[in-house]
Amino acid sequence: MDRKYEVMFIVRPDVTEEDLDKLLRTMETNVANTGGRVTSIEKMGKRRLAYTVRKFQDGFYVLAHVEGPGQMLKELERRLRVQELVIKFITIRTDEEEQRLAKIKKLRDSKVKGQGSHAAAAREAAEAAGAEPTAPAAV
Amino acid sequence: MADETTKPAAPAEAAAASETTSAHAAPAEGRPGRPGGPRGGGRPGGRPGGPGAGREGGRKFFRRKKVCKFCTEKIDNINYKDVRLLSQFVAESGKIVPRRLTGVCTPHQRRLTDAIKQARNIALLPFAAGR
Numbered sequence: 001m002d003r004k005y006e007v008m009f010i011v012r013p014d015v016t017e018e019d020l021d022k023l024l025r026t027m028e029t030n031v032a033n034t035g036g037r038v039t040s041i042e043k044m045g046k047r048r049l050a051y052t053v054r055k056f057q058d059g060f061y062v063l064a065h066v067e068g069p070g071q072m073l074k075e076l077e078r079r080l081r082v083q084e085l086v087i088k089f090i091t092i093r094t095d096e097e098e099q100r101l102a103k104i105k106k107l108r109d110s111k112v113k114g115q116g117s118h119a120a121a122a123r124e125a126a127e128a129a130g131a132e133p134t135a136p137a138a139v
Numbered sequence: 140m141a142d143e144t145t146k147p148a149a150p151a152e153a154a155a156a157s158e159t160t161s162a163h164a165a166p167a168e169g170r171p172g173r174p175g176g177p178r179g180g181g182r183p184g185g186r187p188g189g190p191g192a193g194r195e196g197g198r199k200f201f202r203r204k205k206v207c208k209f210c211t212e213k214i215d216n217i218n219y220k221d222v223r224l225l226s227q228f229v230a231e232s233g234k235i236v237p238r239r240l241t242g243v244c245t246p247h248q249r250r251l252t253d254a255i256k257q258a259r260n261i262a263l264l265p266f267a268a269g270r
Contacts, residue, residue: 008220008261010261010262047263049262050259050262050263050264050265050266050268051262051265051266053262059262063220088260088261088262089261090257090260090261092219092257097216101215101216104215105215108213
C-alpha cells in the first residue's frame, strides 16, 4: 500500500531554470530509487514570502505529489534538508484526506440522487392530482 | 396631543406618550413605572443569549445568527494553499480569529486552524504581521 504525499518546497529565488530542473531530476531519480514514484510536479512561480527565510524575501515555490512507502519520504526529506537550494519545505500525507473527501462526495451524490427520484415522483403525482380537480373547480 | 406635551408635570398616561420630548424637563418621580415597562417588554422579544453575554463583555452582540461559511457553501477541502480563503479568517496582526467572531462551526474551525498553521510554516501566511 503506497502512501500519497504532497511536498511543497521553496527554492532560492536566485536559482536558474536549468539548476531547478537538475534539482527536480535528481529528486525524481531519488524517489524512484527508494521505491516510490512522482505523480506530478508543479512549479508555482516566484512569490513573496510572508517573512524572511534565510535572508530571502522571495522564493520559488514547487509543489510535488509523490507516492511511496514511508521510508521513501524520510529519505526525500533528508535530502531536501541537506540541499542548499531548498530553503523551506513541508510534507503532508494526503491519502487519508482524499479518502475522507471521497466518502463525503459519495454520500452527497447518493443523497442528491435519492432526492431527485423522490422529487420526480412527487411532481408526477402532483400533476396528476392537479389536472383533475381544476376541471370541477372551474365550474 | 400637542397641548399634553407642553405640560411638564403631566399625569401618567400623558407622560408615557410624551416621554421623548419632555424627558429632560420633568423630574423622575413624575413617571415611576414607565422606564421599566417598555424596556422590559422590548428585551425578551429579542435574543436573550446575545445581549446577556454581550453586556458582561461591555459590548452588544445583537447580530443575526452567524452561519458557518464552510457548511453553507459546502467547502470540504480546506487547503493550506488557498491563501485567499485562509486570510479571511486571519486578523490584521496575523492572529487566527476566534470562531465566536467568524461563526465557523467547531470541526471546520479545527481544520481551518491546521491549514493556517501549515500555511504559516511554508511562509504563505505570516506568523505575526505588523507591530
